[in-house]
Every structure is written in C-alpha cells, then in structure tokens.
Amino acid sequence: MKWRDRIRPQPQRAKSSRSRRRGAGSSARKRMVLVVAVLGLISLGLVARAFDLQVVRKQFYQKQGDARFLREMPIAVSRGTIFDRNGEPLAVSTPVTSIWANPAELLANADRIPALAKALGGDPQQIEQYLEQRSDREFVYLRRQMPPEAAQAVLDLDIPGVNSQREFKRFYPSGEVTAHVIGVTNIDDHGQEGLELAYDDWLAGKPGAKRVIRDGKGHEVAELEQVRAPKPGQNLTLSIDRGIQFLAYNELKNTLEKYSAASGSMVVMDVHTGEILAMASLPTYNPNALAGSKPVQRRNRAATDVVEPGSTMKAFTLAAALSSGKYTPTSPAIETGNGHWFFYGHDIHDDDPNGTLTPTGVLTRSSNVGAAKIAMTLDTSLMYNTYRAFGFGSSTGSGFPGESSGLLRVGRDWRPLEKAIMAYGYGLNVTPLQLATGYATIADGGVMHTPTFIKDDDSPGKQIISPQVAHELVSMLETVTGPNSTGANARIANYSVAGKTGTSHQAIAGGYSKDTYNSLFAGIVPxxxxxxxxxxxxxxxxxxxYFGGTVSAPVFSAVMGGAVRLLDIPPDNIGRWYVGGPLQGNGGLVGSQTPPPQPSANDAPVHEAPVDEAPSEGDAP
Structure with a gap:
C-alpha cells in the first residue's frame, strides 16, 4: 500500500499538466476568436460606414464638401452706356472691386483686423463688432465699389477670410448738367431715378454665373465651368443734345443767381419729331456724389412740377377761338376799355388801357380782359376739348418716371369766373413739358407728337387743330416778340421768333402770394x-x-441762339430783328393809336411792365 501509494500520484500530476495545457490552448483560441470577431465587426462597421458614405448618403456629403470648396460665383456684367444724340457718353460703367469676408474665419484671426481696418480706412473696433453681429454668415461686404488698386492693396495683406468680388460702378461725365434727365443707379447698379429707372431692364443686362473651387482661405484656385453666360446691358442713345443741354443749364443757372430765384426749368423740343433736345432743372445735384444731395435737388421740375401758366395759356384760348369760326386774326374787334372788366365780382384787369384790340392784338398786348371776353363767347365744351386736345390734364406719354399730368377740371364743372380766368392762365396747372408739347403742336401745323427722350423714336403725329389755325397762331405769336411787346427780349439775331410771355402769382396755402411769381416764356424758332x-x-x-419777358425771355434768346447754330438751322431774318405780319405794325391795336416805336439800340422792350405782367392780388382767382 505504501509503495502503491507512493507510485499513484505521479500519473495524476502528469495528467494535470496536460489538462492545464489543453485549457490554456482553449482560452487562447477563444481570445483569438473574440479578437477576430471584434475585428470582423469593426471591419463590417467600416464597410457599412463606407457604404453609407459612398452610396447611401453620397450626395449629402458631396454637397457638404462642395459647399466648403465648390462655389457658384456671379459674373458681373457692365450696364449699357447712355449716349447723347451725337454719340457723347452721358452714363458709363467702370469696373470696381468690392471687398468681402467670412466673419467666422476673420474673427479667428482677429489680430489682423487692425491692419485690415487701416487698409480700408475704417475703425478696427467697429469692423470687429460688425463681424461679430454677423458671425453666423459666410459672406458679408466690408467695402463696396473700391478702385481696383485700392482693393488690391487690401488683398495683398493676405488676411484669412478676406476676399474680393468684381463689380461695376456708374459714372456720369456731364455730372449735374444732365443729372435730372439721366437719373442715378443704386450701389447694386439698378436704376433709381430718371431714364436710368425708366429703361432699367434695357440697360441692366443679366449677370452670369460660374462654378469655382476655393481653398481653405477662400481664395479661388480653379474655375470649373460657366453655369450661365453673362448678358451685358444694351446701350441707349438719347435725343438729348449735350451742347444744347449745357447751354440750357448754364443760362438757367446764371438767371437764378441774377434774380435770386428759388428754382427753374427749361425744355427744348424738336417740332417735327417730339424729340427732347434738352431738359434742365435747378437746383440740381452731382450724381457722382449722391450722398451729399437732398431730395428737393433731385426732382426734375420740368416733368414733375406744375405751375399756373399765366399768359402763355392765351395761345390755346386763341386756338379755340379761331377753331370756332367766330374769330380771325384781325376780327372781330374786342373792347378792353380802360383795362378793367368787373366780372362776377372780380376785377379782371390789364396793366395799361388798350382800348379796342383785334384777336392778334390780344396776344400782342397780352390783354387779360381781351382773353377773358373771348373765352366767354366760346362754347365751354369747345374750349375744354381744345385744352384737352393739347394735352393739358393728362400725361404727355414721354415715359419719364413720376411725370405729372397737371390739373384741368372737367369743362362741365367750370363756373363762369373760372372759365374767364382760365383763358389767361389761372385755375389750371401744367408742367413745362406739357407746355412745350402744346407749343410744338402749334409750330408743326397743328400736329401733336408724343415727346420722347430716344433718338429717332418716330411716332405718328395726331392732328389737333387745322393747319390754317396753327399757321395763323404762329403769325400772331410772332407779334409778341415785336419792339412794343412783352417778348422783345426773346428775339434772336437773324432769326424770326414767335412766342408768349407769362407771369403768374405763386399759389400758397389759402390763396396766392402777393410778392412771389412764376416767370415764363414759350417760344418757336424760326x-x-x-x-x-x-x-x-x-x-x-x-x-x-419777375416778369416773364424780363426774366425768362432772355434765357430763351441765349439758349436758342446757340441751338440754331449747333443744329445748323439756316437764318430766315438776316439783317433785321423783327418781321412784320398782319396788323403787326401797330401792335394789333384798332383805331388811330400811334404805332409803336422801332427797336432801340439795345433792343429793350418799350413797356417795362407788360400789360399782363404786372400781376396783382386781383389777378388771382
């Protein structure tokens, strides 16, 4: 037993060692399997993730990547150039550079902001505050429309998040001379006023687009493709003559300074086409430095402001009279007496007694009494329809933004006194452009043309009054520039001139001013x-x-004297100031009155206070 007992433990020890080796191997295999399983799961996860990224959500992540590095950038286009009728530029677009930034990126490099502010000419703190308020954006402008060389100096600083964009800026070579006609564009190059606004779609064009790659700093490193081709704006050729425009502006400016006047305007038109050759308005502004201007300076008074036309309206009253068949240029005689006619409790008066006048004499002597008495013999509907036919009370159709239609009450609502005073220019409102269109209609044989700012924009005319009546009116109006008439200061050397002066009280709240006036002259040459x-x-x-013959007639003479030479219109009155006409030798007076004297050396009118041009409180309705 003892020997066996000593022998038995040995095999048992051997078996335990093998067992331990078998258990260790099994544990290692399990661990290996576990590692392989984990690696397999990881690989499967990576494959699944790759599949998700490359297949399932490929477009989403591609868009995200493109959003950071692939950009669609606009391609700026040049706005069309505006030319005058002779090809002189009146509005041009010049290339400029705008500086923009990614606020988050620039704020991450805030230590560069002081250098940026110095290059931009701004305040570092204000720029930083501006960026912080817009930190959720990726694009903000820092400075618009800089000269290219100044913008390049900013870009040379290589500040992260700061980039540039090409744009165009409008420039007006004639400045304030053509400001009211041409108008202006805003900083985005869209028309805001004048013809820039009226023809914005024609001038603006359509920006293009391109797809580019930007690096991490936002710099463009490659252009991939053109998404949309740019379409530059189309050019526009106006009817305006820059030479005549300058003459009108300069003479008007000098006159306002001479008489300390508040404002003024002038319109010059081609009789046969309706083309507007000049349109000046004062006060004015510099469209190249718009920030310093006021709204009152930017108003084109020739098209938007109305005025009671005073005696310039008598031409249209006589047009109705001649058309009625009741009157000819020489008859019947109109008794104006001692220059006072009390009508419905109102004193319609002339400055001087004129006695008996022919219809021509009513214009020559500018008799309020004569015009009122003629009006009261006319059918109201005829008189109203004549005024309407000449365009009063409605827009001329020129297309100018904000053009006023004036005011003309419906004829059936006219009271007798209203009808009488309307005959000499009170009780209705017209614009200078309407008045010019009316006189151009008389000058062109009674044919009305729609006024236009576009060269060669021929539109068919409309016969308003008979050619005979129109020719008679021109002849009658020619007497107004005679030596003893109110419009003598409108004469032009070697050219015959027809026209009419006018002076009216300015309307104020509650009535009419006693001491402020509108001074007018409307004329035809030759x-x-x-x-x-x-x-x-x-x-x-x-x-x-303040008389129209004193203030406005000389402006007409100076401007139109230059215009006929610029346009090579041949003289028709060489060697004489004045051409006589029917009953013009005695100023249209009937009877034995002494004929008026011939022009003096300085060609000044004999009457310093023309008959219709010494308005008093009694002239106002």
Missing part, C-alpha cells in the same frame, strides 16, 4: 419755318424783376 420750341420757367425771383 417763326417762318418752325424747327424748335422751348419753354423757360423761373420760380420765386426775389430781386431784379
């Missing part, structure tokens, strides 16, 4: 073969005079 019409309106003179 009278023998009308080519051009112009209207001059000066508002609120405070010194030196």
């Amino acid at each position: 009278a023998s073969d009308p080519q051009l019409v112009a209207v001059v309106v000066v508002n609120g003179t405070t010194r030196g005079g």
